[in-house]
Amino acid sequence: MRAVVCVELGPPEKLVVEEREAPGAAPGSVVVEVRACGLNFVDVLMIQGLYQIRPEPPFVPGTEIAGVIESLGEGVEGFSVGDAVMGMSGFSAWSERVAVAAGSLYRLPEKLGFERAAGFIQSYCTGLFALRNRAELSAGETVLVLGAAGGVGLAAIDLAKSMGARVIAAASTEAKRKACLEQGADAVIDYANEDLKTRAKELSGGGVDVVYDPVGGDYAEPALRSLVPGGRHLVIGFAAGEIPRVPLNLVLLKQCQVVGVNWGGWSSRHPDGNRELLSTLLQLFEAGKINPLAPRSWPFSEAAPALRGLMDRRIVGKAVLVPG
Numbered sequence: 001m002r003a004v005v006c007v008e009l010g011p012p013e014k015l016v017v018e019e020r021e022a023p024g025a026a027p028g029s030v031v032v033e034v035r036a037c038g039l040n041f042v043d044v045l046m047i048q049g050l051y052q053i054r055p056e057p058p059f060v061p062g063t064e065i066a067g068v069i070e071s072l073g074e075g076v077e078g079f080s081v082g083d084a085v086m087g088m089s090g091f092s093a094w095s096e097r098v099a100v101a102a103g104s105l106y107r108l109p110e111k112l113g114f115e116r117a118a119g120f121i122q123s124y125c126t127g128l129f130a131l132r133n134r135a136e137l138s139a140g141e142t143v144l145v146l147g148a149a150g151g152v153g154l155a156a157i158d159l160a161k162s163m164g165a166r167v168i169a170a171a172s173t174e175a176k177r178k179a180c181l182e183q184g185a186d187a188v189i190d191y192a193n194e195d196l197k198t199r200a201k202e203l204s205g206g207g208v209d210v211v212y213d214p215v216g217g218d219y220a221e222p223a224l225r226s227l228v229p230g231g232r233h234l235v236i237g238f239a240a241g242e243i244p245r246v247p248l249n250l251v252l253l254k255q256c257q258v259v260g261v262n263w264g265g266w267s268s269r270h271p272d273g274n275r276e277l278l279s280t281l282l283q284l285f286e287a288g289k290i291n292p293l294a295p296r297s298w299p300f301s302e303a304a305p306a307l308r309g310l311m312d313r314r315i316v317g318k319a320v321l322v323p324g
């Protein structure tokens with residue numbers, strides 16, 4: 001079978017597509033024939049050795065898959081060969097076949113489809129964990145989403161709208177802002193050219209209740225300054241590269257909260273909580289309350305340009321890889 005392999009840490013151009021031995025189904029696990037796998041900013045960090053978890057090369061990157069069960073290991077119940085499933089794969093997703101613990105798989109809702117499912121779990125679990133569990137977002141509140149046309153940004157728009165919030169989306173290009181509006185944002189800000197704090201205050205009528213920040217860099221402080229007194233600034237990630245330093249007097253004066261969000265760490269410590277999170281998300285999808293936009297897909301042979309597009313901020317919306 002073919003797989004995308006990180007043979008040495010470094011830029012995406014060092015990735016290779018290799019023939020590898022197909023995995024077998026150990027007891028309690030299944031082998032999934034992969035139809036699509038998620039491509040996340042986390043993978044960009046991982047292949048460069050810049051993420052908090054650092055697998056030793058050679059390794060197959062990627063953590064999310066959607067596909068069809070090809071074989072079942074001993075003791076697996078509740079699944080059959082041929083079932084369409086989605087799940088987190090550990091590191092190994094970017095392969096034609098992946099062995100996954102049956103307990104970490106979910107039935108794929110038919111109308112979600114393989115490509116949308118492959119980009120769903122990380123973005124939407126992070127969004128629900130952040131907005132519901134960490135910020136306790138209420139209907140009628142206003143959320144400012146940064147990097148809003150990226151994977152976690154679009155999911156945050158979709159989820160915040162489903163929770164009855166008003167959403168202001170900040171993104172750097174016209175095409176990205178169009179995607180945010182298509183996902184349901186009420187208003188958009190061109191934060192590459194407009195003053196983020198001023199525009200967010202204008203559009204929210206005085207200040208936003210929650211900031212959803214997967215970008216960091218120079219945008220974090222003006223975003224925090226746009227909060228109402230008592231607001232919450234969700235620290236999701238640092239796609240801009242720079243980890244911002246925010247003057248703590250702002251936190252004191254506004255009596256706001258700076259709230260850390262580490263879905264990956266939380267989900268490994270709370271597997272039951274994570275199952276509830278994902279089950280809730282799938283129910284929201286089945287009920288038509290959330291609707292992820294279709295991702296753009298690249299074949300395995302174009303993993304490097306796809307990752308380079310994420311690094312260079314050129315990709316609008318979610319990205320996935322498909323075998324080929």
Ligand SMILES: NC(=O)c1ccc[n+]([C@@H]2O[C@H](COP(=O)([O-])OP(=O)(O)OC[C@H]3O[C@@H](n4cnc5c(N)ncnc54)[C@H](OP(=O)(O)O)[C@@H]3O)[C@@H](O)[C@H]2O)c1
Nearest residue numbers: 041147150151152171172214236237238239240261262263
């Ligand atoms: N805390 C958690 O539990 C958790 C979970 C998942 C992901 N994350 C983090 O969330 C962040 C976003 O992930 P993602 O998968 O949504 O990434 P993505 O799809 O690449 O989106 C990131 C967005 O950040 C913006 N950005 C601003 N400066 C950038 C730069 N220098 N390089 C790249 N992007 C830049 C871009 O939008 P504009 O061009 O519009 O600015 C881009 O669309 C990552 O840092 C990731 O590690 C955190």
